[in-house]
Amino acid sequence: MTATPAQPDLWTAPRAGGAVDATVTVPGSKSVTNRALVLAALASEPGWLRRPLRSRDTLLMAQALRTLGVGIEEGVGPDGTGERWRVIPARLHGPAAVDVGNAGTVMRFLPPVAALADGDVRFDGDPRSYERPLHGVIDALRALGARIDDGGRGALPLTVHGAGALEGGSVEIDASSSSQFVSALLLSAPRFNQGVEVRHTGSRLPSMPHIRMTVEMLRAVGAQVDEPETGGEPDVWRVSPSALLGRDLTVEPDLSNAQPFLAAALVTGGRVVVPDWPQRTTQPGDALREIFTAMGGSCELTEQGLVFSGTGVVHGIDVDLGEVGELTPGIAAVAALADSPSVLRGVAHLRLHETDRLAALTKEINGLGGDVTETADGLEIRPRPLRGGVFHTYDDHRMATAGAVIGLAVPGVEIENVATTAKTLPDFPAMWTGMLGLETAGAADRNA
Ligand SMILES: O=C(O)C1=C[C@@H](OP(=O)(O)O)[C@@H](O)[C@H](O)C1
Numbered sequence: 001m002t003a004t005p006a007q008p009d010l011w012t013a014p015r016a017g018g019a020v021d022a023t024v025t026v027p028g029s030k031s032v033t034n035r036a037l038v039l040a041a042l043a044s045e046p047g048w049l050r051r052p053l054r055s056r057d058t059l060l061m062a063q064a065l066r067t068l069g070v071g072i073e074e075g076v077g078p079d080g081t082g083e084r085w086r087v088i089p090a091r092l093h094g095p096a097a098v099d100v101g102n103a104g105t106v107m108r109f110l111p112p113v114a115a116l117a118d119g120d121v122r123f124d125g126d127p128r129s130y131e132r133p134l135h136g137v138i139d140a141l142r143a144l145g146a147r148i149d150d151g152g153r154g155a156l157p158l159t160v161h162g163a164g165a166l167e168g169g170s171v172e173i174d175a176s177s178s179s180q181f182v183s184a185l186l187l188s189a190p191r192f193n194q195g196v197e198v199r200h201t202g203s204r205l206p207s208m209p210h211i212r213m214t215v216e217m218l219r220a221v222g223a224q225v226d227e228p229e230t231g232g233e234p235d236v237w238r239v240s241p242s243a244l245l246g247r248d249l250t251v252e253p254d255l256s257n258a259q260p261f262l263a264a265a266l267v268t269g270g271r272v273v274v275p276d277w278p279q280r281t282t283q284p285g286d287a288l289r290e291i292f293t294a295m296g297g298s299c300e301l302t303e304q305g306l307v308f309s310g311t312g313v314v315h316g317i318d319v320d321l322g323e324v325g326e327l328t329p330g331i332a333a334v335a336a337l338a339d340s341p342s343v344l345r346g347v348a349h350l351r352l353h354e355t356d357r358l359a360a361l362t363k364e365i366n367g368l369g370g371d372v373t374e375t376a377d378g379l380e381i382r383p384r385p386l387r388g389g390v391f392h393t394y395d396d397h398r399m400a401t402a403g404a405v406i407g408l409a410v411p412g413v414e415i416e417n418v419a420t421t422a423k424t425l426p427d428f429p430a431m432w433t434g435m436l437g438l439e440t441a442g443a444a445d446r447n448a
């Protein structure tokens, strides 16, 4: 969290006129798109991505890979099959300048790729990116043979002096501040001379589903991965050196971005259908089926997609969100509207996300009259009647969507910088008003 902006750009969150009833088509997963781009760039033949997410984080990833020499052709598939990108791997080279924005996936997944490039690759990003942990990636790459100049900060900005190849081998890291350290090393490892053995030494490891996603996507392009969940040693991942296949991958909808829409069904006692919800997935957002059911909803995975219904009641929840930390802002928003208190645990590492999410949620919900306290590793939320006011977002897309959920039930909630949702969901305001059956302009009028 940083200082509150002086001249906020405000969007009046529309109130729900009644129970929502909508089908919401959610764009592709950020986490899948950015992994797929990296793996396709490292492959030995061209590949396709269908229905990739087009958002700030994924466009930054695509642009960075292009800067390193990779061809990425954006196009549209035949017969309404949606967008598809062709990725054409090439020799990776510097000199190059990579803008990571505030994308964890870009700032962590690309330094290992840069170590494989020939030449210097400079990484820089938004001011917040300087504060986000990167030491795990930097230290590990150095131990594996890379030369990195980070001015001794252990963080951005930095330059990777790519040597065209990386030795690889065994390395220990403490990934308790971000699972992306592990994912970053594994994704590029098939191209390291010796592959990699990553041993996590920290006391806890957040966001395990995202590491599973990395492992499954590596295997899908032909990599050999040994890992704890399929009989390997606890906290150890091994990737063998190998060529990677170019694949034709259809990106699943982003289930974490489905969250505000499911939350809308829950808090209004309505019904939202999300088409193409996968039957099986590594995305953490799949946990919403269980979490939002425990909070009072009900859901069914049908041929149409996920049908999620609110029942008119919203309950508090006591839950460890360590595996699914990115869902915390949206769950906190629902919890603030519930009929009983909630305890959200296991998410201390959210203090180093897009903003300090624990501080930001506490300040903004309390600013509307709520009663939230921060704990060592999460939040305690005691629902109280809320009032309207400005909901600051601190350049955090999930703060903006959390504020919109509260605004469904509380008149006069004004979201500052709703455009920050472009990080992963550029069309959010129009999707939101569309779900409510409102025109975009009408949404503002309705609450004027
Ligand atoms: O690998 C990924 O795609 C992600 C991993 C998680 O990061 P952390 O482990 O840093 O929380 C998650 O919060 C982030 O939104 C996406």
Ligand SMILES: C=C(OP(=O)(O)O)C(=O)O
Pocket (backbone or CB within 6 Å): 102, 103, 104, 105, 326, 353, 354, 398, 424
């Ligand atoms: C933590 C998140 O993003 P990032 O990939 O930047 O870490 C998020 O999307 O909630």
